[in-house]
Amino acid sequence: MTIVRNKDLTAWNTFGLKVSCACFVEYGSVAELEELWKRNRDGLGLPETGGAGDGTAFPSPILHIGRGSNLLFTKDFPGTVFHSDIKFIEAGGESCGITAGETAGDRRTDVEVGAGVLWDDFCRWSAEQGLWGPENLSGIPGETGAAAVQNIGAYGVEAKDFIRMVKCFDCITGKVVAFRPSECRYGYRESMFKTSAKGRYVVTSVCFSLSSGPNPKLEYGNVRAAVDKALEDTGKSLTPALVRDVILSVRNSKLPDPAVIGSAGSFFKNPVVPRSDYERVASIARIGHSDDCQVPHFDTGSGFIKIPAAWLIEQCGLKGYRDGNAAVYERQPLVIVNLTGEASPEEILAVEKKVSDSVYSKFGIRLQPEVEHI
């Protein structure tokens, strides 16, 4: 366990903002987390607390982070940042709480992954084992625990699609509990860990149900075409490793590498709007264009339409828009970047406001940030 006062968080937020926290605590096991909780019974993890416990005061508020890949620190954090360094990848059903008769057959493998494992390390491991599941989510920055909180998604797959169980430390009872995906209230980049149960549970590990039989998900955008091309070019067969390689090259062509240009991936969610709002967007888009101007969209059924925020932002002429050290990424306008590495939180917030206000004034749609503001 490590406890550091006045820690620089530049390496702990993928925006690369130069912010700090009053205290940083890293634990390596559930037992250490329990120990921390006992020292701090007033409610470790509950955002409004952070009591002195046995005299080792953890300044409040308390914030659990993964790799800070979906966070925007709007200023220095006055409280304590907790980070899980629980790292293991373990294949085998028993630890995932599977009982006889519940397994999905011999072509599935259950794998338990510690919350502190880098998400992409898990994706690489799965591909190397020839197991299908997370390959479309390759290259997403962040850690496994946060992936289960955020229900990360890309290229037609969401983490919830192959999560079997989320194991958590309950900061109220001090006990370890396990939730099935149906109990986690998963939605588009949503879960109870971000909403109704925010601050109560700390994810300690996640159990995934992976498939050893072929199970490619290639329907999103140009993924199938890119996979077909890779099959032809390499002469290899269709494996999770091949799909992973294709996904990584698609991502690299569109998204900034956080090791080079700071960002938090998509800054906004894609808005899901009633059909009437979509019709309004379509009629505004037609102004000055031909009648067959198409608004890209995805019909969710149930009367709601998802419109790509990237398209709305591009229509406002903001692709590549720059204000000081912060900018709208030129290749994917859903991403706000720390262009020079010197951006302040205020500069990122100013670009956020510019994008949000521009889309609202042109289309009447208020974009919701995906990135959590701290």
Ligand code: EPU
């Ligand atoms: N588009 C434009 N202009 C652009 C880029 C995209 O108009 O410059 C439009 C196109 O119509 C395109 C559509 O936006 O077809 C969708 O673009 P893309 O496939 O790049 O996906 P996205 O909806 O912008 C989402 C996720 C990404 C994920 C990709 C791929 C959200 C908020 N973002 O972006 O996730 O990688 O799909 O599946 O849902 C993240 O969450 O940090 C993230 C990067």
